Amino acid sequence: MFTPLSTLSPIRGQLWKLASGFALLVHPRHLARKFVRCFLLIQYTVICWCARYYRYCNTPAELVTAVEMALRGLVAIITGSSSGVGAGIALAFSKEGAKLSLTGRNLKNLEEVVKDCKKAGCQDVLTNVGDITQDAFRKTLVESTKKKFGKIDVLVNNAGISSLCPLQSATKDQYDRMMALNVEAPLFLTQLAIPHLIESKGNVINISTAGTSTIAPGGGVYVMSKVALEAFTRYLAQELATKGVRVNTVNPGIVPSQMISRIVDDKGQAAEVEKAMIKATPMGRACAPEEMGHIVAFLASDKAGFVTGESFRADGGFTMTTPAIA
Ligand SMILES: NC(=O)c1ccc[n+]([C@@H]2O[C@H](COP(=O)([O-])OP(=O)(O)OC[C@H]3O[C@@H](n4cnc5c(N)ncnc54)[C@H](OP(=O)(O)O)[C@@H]3O)[C@@H](O)[C@H]2O)c1
Structure with missing residues (x-):
């Protein structure tokens, strides 16, 4: 059953907005886009990090300790x-x-x-x-x-x-x-x-x-x-x-x-x-x-x-x- 927007109290209105925002957030189309963006961001960070420290490191273990040099x-x-x-x-x-x-x-x-x-x-x-x-x-x-x-x-x-x-x-x-x-x-x-x-x-x-x-x-x-x-x-x-x-x-x-x-x-x-x-x-x-x-x-x-x-x-x-x- 739907509640007409005009009859919502201010608090219920806020709750309604939150709920609809969340529904948009978890909508499969938005989720997929966010997932791809997040993946690209992580990949970019890892590549930059490796490129920056590769010249000081021979092994992955050294790659980790390089940050502390x-x-x-x-x-x-x-x-x-x-x-x-x-x-x-x-x-x-x-x-x-x-x-x-x-x-x-x-x-x-x-x-x-x-x-x-x-x-x-x-x-x-x-x-x-x-x-x-x-x-x-x-x-x-x-x-x-x-x-x-x-x-x-x-x-x-x-x-x-x-x-x-x-x-x-x-x-x-x-x-x-x-x-x-x-x-x-x-x-x-x-x-x-x-x-x-x-x-x-x-x-x-x-x-x-x-x-x-x-x-x-x-x-x-x-x-x-x-x-x-x-x-x-x-x-x-x-x-x-x-x-x-x-x-x-x-x-x-x-x-x-x-x-x-x-x-x-x-x-x-x-x-x-x-x-x-x-x-x-x-x-x-x-x-x-x-x-x-x-x-x-x-x-x-x-x-x-x-x-x-x-x-x-x-x-x-x-x-x-x-x-x-x-
Ligand atoms: N070992 C200790 O227990 C100790 C204790 C207190 C202080 N120190 C101090 O530590 C420093 C190093 O001593 P160390 O014990 O390691 O002695 P070391 O093994 O004899 O090393 C001395 C270094 O100085 C170089 N050198 C000497 N004369 C030179 C010259 N005319 N031109 C260019 N390089 C020259 C030597 O190069 P080449 O061999 O290639 O000529 C060598 O690399 C010294 O300042 C010393 O006073 C040592």
């Missing part, structure tokens, strides 16, 4: 990436979706690192082989990175050397070599990168050592150079803060590397130095290079967007309790 699409220069800590940083950055500009002097080692990075999902890798203490090479590194990728977001000043030499007998040559690589090279390489970092609102990470918070006998000149690097971090962070560029330091404890295997104690035994450092580390182990790389990746990412001028110790508790290595 902290450095997705960022371009990073990592000095000293042909071995040790630098190779670990390159690997961690690869897994976080960065595009890499890697550099060192040993081509064979660098090629091995590139292979590992590609396996880890990074398809965009540039390599430059050369001596970072040379002006011309630093210029080539920055210019070629900008040319290949169009921008520079992160600079990791990692290349460094150490040798045990008590201050009383340190030679001018030892001092010059450590200062040239650990202090001068980061300063003048960073200067070249600054205009690009300002453009990208990027950041710089300098690799120092946990040794700057303690005493490692024989490490005087090395630690002097790293303290200078930390001063460089703070002053540059202050100069660039208003330009949106962050500058931080990471202070590693022991990480197995060529540098560690080259440092020998007074009995001429490198392995003993490593053992003593691990013994002095409350966590009782060394840090894997890639594990250190993930700390650097965190500081380089937007997740650390409010951190600048900071020194971030990652030393398994080495400097928490230990005044010196015996």
Whole structure:
């Protein structure tokens, strides 16, 4: 039985409108149209999503994790990436979706690192082989990175050397070599990168050592150079803060590397130095290079967007309790 519209009360009128609207909605013709639209929308979203992330992913599992990559699409220069800590940083950055500009002097080692990075999902890798203490090479590194990728977001000043030499007998040559690589090279390489970092609102990470918070006998000149690097971090962070560029330091404890295997104690035994450092580390182990790389990746990412001028110790508790290595 039908009710004439004119006799409906306002509330019953609303109910009537709702009911007729619903009837239209579920009418097979409308339903089919909505279903097709909905299907096309989902398909379009999936295709866009895949197209966007395909270049960073090798497997469907990586496709899912790609969404969470902290450095997705960022371009990073990592000095000293042909071995040790630098190779670990390159690997961690690869897994976080960065595009890499890697550099060192040993081509064979660098090629091995590139292979590992590609396996880890990074398809965009540039390599430059050369001596970072040379002006011309630093210029080539920055210019070629900008040319290949169009921008520079992160600079990791990692290349460094150490040798045990008590201050009383340190030679001018030892001092010059450590200062040239650990202090001068980061300063003048960073200067070249600054205009690009300002453009990208990027950041710089300098690799120092946990040794700057303690005493490692024989490490005087090395630690002097790293303290200078930390001063460089703070002053540059202050100069660039208003330009949106962050500058931080990471202070590693022991990480197995060529540098560690080259440092020998007074009995001429490198392995003993490593053992003593691990013994002095409350966590009782060394840090894997890639594990250190993930700390650097965190500081380089937007997740650390409010951190600048900071020194971030990652030393398994080495400097928490230990005044010196015996
Ligand atoms: N390993 C640790 O326990 C530890 C602890 C605290 C701090 N760190 C710091 O971590 C950084 C990396 O050290 P690491 O232990 O990984 O040492 P590493 O294995 O000896 O690596 C040093 C890197 O620097 C590069 N390099 C050295 N001299 C260079 C030069 N003149 N021009 C260009 N590249 C040069 C090396 O490249 P080539 O081999 O290709 O020449 C290599 O890639 C250093 O700054 C170090 O002070 C390390």
